[in-house]
Amino acid sequence: MMRRTHTLCLLTTALLTQAALADPVARTEEVIVIGTAGGREGVPLDRLPASGRSLDDAEMNRPGTVTATEGLQRRLGAVAAIDSLGNPWQQGLTLRGFTAAPALGEPQGVVVYQDGMRVNEAFGDVVQWDLLPVFAIRQAQVVAGSNPVFGPNSLGGAVILSMKDGFAYQGLGGDISAGSDDFLSITAEAGGSDGDVGYYLGLSKGRDDGWRDFSPNRLSRAYGDVLYRPDAATEFGVSLTAATSDLTGNGAAPGDLLAENRRGVFTHPDATDSDLLALAFRGKTEVGDGWTLRAAGYWRHLKRRTANGDQGEFEECGTGLCFEEGDDLEPVIGADGRPVTGLEDEPDAVFNRTRTRTDGQGISLQARQAGALGGMDNILILGASLEHARTRYGSGTELGELDATRGVESLGIAIGNEEFNVGLKTRSWIAGASLSDTLSLTPDLHLTGALRLTHADLRLRDQLGDDLDGDHTYTALNPGVGLAWNAGVGTTLYAAVNESNRIPTPAELSCADPEKPCRFPNAFLADPPLDDVRSRTWEMGARGRLSGGVVEWSLSAFRTDNRDDIIFISAGPIVGTGYFDNVGRTRRQGLEAGLSGEAGAVSWFADYALVRASFRTPLSIQAPDNPEANEKGEIAVHRGDRIPGIPLHSLKIGADVAVTDGLIVGAEMQYSSSRYLRGDEANLTDPIGGFALFNLSARYQVLDGVSLHARVDNLFDRRYATFGIYGEADEMGFEDARFLSPGAPRRFVGGLSARF
Template identity: 40%
Template sequence: MGKRGVLFCGTALWVVAQAAAWGQEVVKVPMVDVIGVSPVPGTGISRDQMPSNVQGLDGDVLDRAKGATVSDLLERRLGSVSLSDTGGNSFQPSLSFRGFNASPVMGEPQGLAVYQNGMRVNESFGDLVHWEMIPTFAVNRADILPGANPVFGLNALGGAMVMDMKTGFSFQGTEMMAAGGSFGRYKAVAQHGAKAENFGFYGGIGHMGEEGWRQRSPSELSQMFGDVEFRGERFTGGLSLSFGNSDLTGNGPSPVELLHNSRSAIFTSPDTSQNRQISLSGRGNLELTDTLSLQGAAYFRNVRHRTLNGDANTAGACSFDATILCSDPNGADEAQLTDINGNTVPVSAKGSGIINRTETNTNSLGASLQLALDKPVWGLRNTLITGLSEDEGHTRYHSESEVGSLQGDRSIGGSGVILGTSTYWTDISAHNRTIGVYFSDTLSLTDRLTLTMAGRYNAAEVVLEDRFGTDLNGRHMYERFNPAAGLTYQLSPELTAFAGYGEANRAPTAAELSCADAAKPCRFPNAFLSDPSLRQVVSRSVETGLRGRSEAADKSWSHAWSLAGFGTQNQDDILFVASGQSTGTGYFRNAGRTLRTGLEASDRGRFGPMGWFVNYSLVRATMDNDVTLRSPNNPGADANGNIFVRRGSPLPGIPMHSLKMGGSYELTDAWLVEMDAAFYSSRRLRGDEAGLGRRLGGYEVFNAETEYKLADFASAFLRVDNLLDRRYESFGLYGSPTSVFSSFSDNQFRTPGAPRSFWAGLRARF
């Protein structure tokens, strides 16, 4: 397809610039499914004109979420979505879609752009997505637009997720829900929406937590969301306020030999994460004429992220002076430890453990403005959109390490001695700035054939300032134009064929650029040591498929299905490579090409009191060139700690096959029962890209739920997760357990999946 490939890809933008008239109610037209395909709210396109296999969660599914999070629902209901319990906390999973990640964990290769009411949710310092900060109860609709998508800016390598939040026009009334369950779980949610003439108001608050099923793993989370919207004859505008605060424990993977003794066992502690975010976002849509409209969005977001992590350590008495501590005593890298004042550390501090603390404080702000012209060209219906956007992030990152000692319960006790030198103390400022200029055009060549074209120019700047020394100082610039194009053809009123091509890019984040030197591996994500440059990641994707929808005139039944094939190649993909000095220590590097190819098939419908859904996905995520990677804890590594990864070798953490299915049945007008199940094939461990060791085994999880109406306004529900109490693991890596357990010889670490658990509660709506 040439260096740039076929011009433009798979994304069309059609502005729906229709404001409600004074005092009029919004009317929902049956079977017209409009997808938001721009970061600016108020712009969208009919699903039938999308040249890709768009998947989503509608309000009915989200309203029945009960104790589930947005990420849980995406995994249960949508194809090509899987979760990895990277950190060991159900509120903070790593989500993979078609082999591209949206994760709260630094070190995961990020590849999805996530938006909430036009606000970019990816944190600028590491492109992280903190899923627990998204209030599920306030999400009105969530869509995943697959494939390299230039319109959504940086990081949309595998697609973009767009969340439309509730307003007083989409939700009216008052609803309250209270639930409790296994392992000390509890959840309470209250929300209210109303509209009065041209104004709509919505507000919601939620609080939840649990003691956790693993040892020493309590978590607590609070969320709030509010929105006010005005709808006039020519202008629609809204303002949203969001707040979240979490205190989570994620004890991560444990050695497999320890898990054989106890599934709830943890390796070391403490391991906590505290997040607090507050954001304000605005949106507007002005109809300048009958054919020309102006849309805009702006946001400000502050996120503070703190971690406290206890690890085993190998410090001990120096070979040349038994009264002071050295790292790697008697080894090739032996060096005496000093505190923040430059004093040597006495052996009384012990050094068998270390407590790492980090704090990341980020202010993000951005704005987008676009014009939409809906006017025929040569007698053909055409919509042209041109826009520009700017996103900035200002981050202050600090980390420090305290000498500790390993206790009998494998927790780490502190000594009060804070270590100095850049290996253990980091203090940096990062400034990210991205400017984008884009356009899109949707041209109806015939009543059945639609051509969509889009393109975006991205210019990104990352500036690092080392506040402790000079090693991290740096200025990095990246730019690229990404094209896209697609076709849809309506074979019949119920059947549509589509095909598309697109490109996108991702600039290396400040966190990656600060830890990209093989000679100076980082205790990631606790310390950064140097600032060499990395190349930006460029993705190119193709997709083709069919979809169909039909519905009875009397609404007694409905049916929808889709079949799609896709492929995406990443150039200069960035991977985190373990150095082997300790678990979690390593560096980022460009590892060449990676390839994701696959197939998606889905079927869903409703017939009378019965509903169902089935989603099958085949995702083959592989290296697309030969490469040598460091993985010294892998038993199959060579004498230098390297593994040779051949082209076609599967990437870690991504199951090739997944199948999700579920059904619901209304036994009576008051009693509903539901069941869903997910099946996943095996996946490789991180650090085993060459496939030299055992895989994580495939597994299946069944869930069941029932809800009974106690009155017109109240109902009771019961949900059972992992009904068959299946033992499984969704994440694993290679590490070294011998620093804590000298009797353990297996270097595999795994995060165990949660056992059977129950949710029960009451819900009332007035």
């Protein structure tokens, strides 16, 4: 199978780097980088049958910004925040109802690229937004829909981050911001060019004590880039990303606990330590006759460690200490292979530790030719890609004790039972090939066709037995076709249908048995196969500019149908335990509308999205903590029931006003409607309430290049939540089975920025 994979990679072409946001009037191209061979060439937006949104450096990097999710979700209606870990620094996002989040257990469906390097981690396809150097982002582009050109697992679309280099960023810059809960962030940047060589270096360090109890965070990131550009036709660049984080996301808590203390946590700690080192290179050359060749590659090394305290139930039995396994009592075996005996008190908690180490490499080639076919303008893009990753995962559990704050202290006694230990090695090869062609049938009518072949080999090897052993192969051929019509100056109408697929990750394949639910991110217990998800998106829309380009507008309608969709079913005895399963057909459909512009001293925007995410296949799901579950702990999901965690309506409105030459004030509103709790896929209980947040900001230039800034988030201190799950709370003295991740309260940030 390995030989066939290499042959497939060598014989096929194409991971597509298509596309482009361009001024429909001025024809100034702005490129959306798709895939791993990212570049500057693409297809002008007025020829492109897809929706694309672009945010610049200023929109993504407000002073005091910690992660890229903040800029994306505050501005775009189709993007909503999801906070399953209960920490703003560990938030994920949903795009058209599909997820890109840092937590194992979230069914990922959005791909993220950093200058062409795929940053979804191979083990669970998770996106650790905290490790991305947000300060070095020059532009963020969001393209929604299951277009095959984005590669596997891009059911909802792609987020493409273009990074700064020495030709784009010139001079010195820095920011120091401080705020609520001992928040402190320091960022410094330097960029410039010396003849043919451009250089950029950015550093950032942040910390806070967390707005919730026992939730400190520490984060350091660095990004450097060297770009050699001897002429306009040739360039070669190398970039380095380094990051380390120590974040505490103590997760959801029972509703009655939060009513007593909004900052309270259920159990703690729940800490994640990560270290990332990534090296990427890119190059291009023009070879004549309209052809441009590109190559890109990367190497990523990630280490992730978690420490998590949970409630545990043990009791004395004939052999010493025992735990309940089904209807039986099993003795607790120590690391020495002997039953645990002689403890003065029965432990009432466990302390879980995990270790994940992933090494990934990728390489891609691309060829683009802009010319004519039969007298008609034509843009052809071909490419090839191969990605490889190895992961070593291990988890273990120690006996622990709860203190008065529900914090867990380890007793230093490791549990040797196989139910509490996992050792797993995984290896994955993913080869991709695609072709895209945009043919201008007339000067105003443009036809685009795309085709992508993806082949994946995944190998899992259990290091403590053979329960997790498995070899999995997935192959998919995904097409796409669309038309764009320039109906008038500054106006484009388009329609398209595209297909993509999502490959089950090693984490999902290792946790797919309903009889043995897994504790995420701590344990995997079985390995039945999962089918890959097949997705088809129908979309039509319009976009353009009014008033000489001062006002931009867009409108689109979409429907994405998934076959064999994979979701995480919360069915275990502890919050966060469950299993992955194919649940048949699901659908995300809705509308998006955007409007932005300038009027004198005022710049403004309004962005709305309606996303109805629903099950289309009736099924029965285990949900033992749902109060409406039957005597077997099951709920019946009907066709049309909404998928938990995805709001139906999202609206973002904002404006900045230049009060004087040096003073700019701004206001924003972010509205999100209700969403159902995980564990209530049948929509039997009340959803989490919707909310509207209001933010204020101000910036005052005190000297040339030096400014003061301040902002207030959640001005009216609204109590809200973006994530909920059903769990068992009564053993800890609480009654509410609704566990919620509370949103952050009113927050103040202020500081000093400089750019020379």
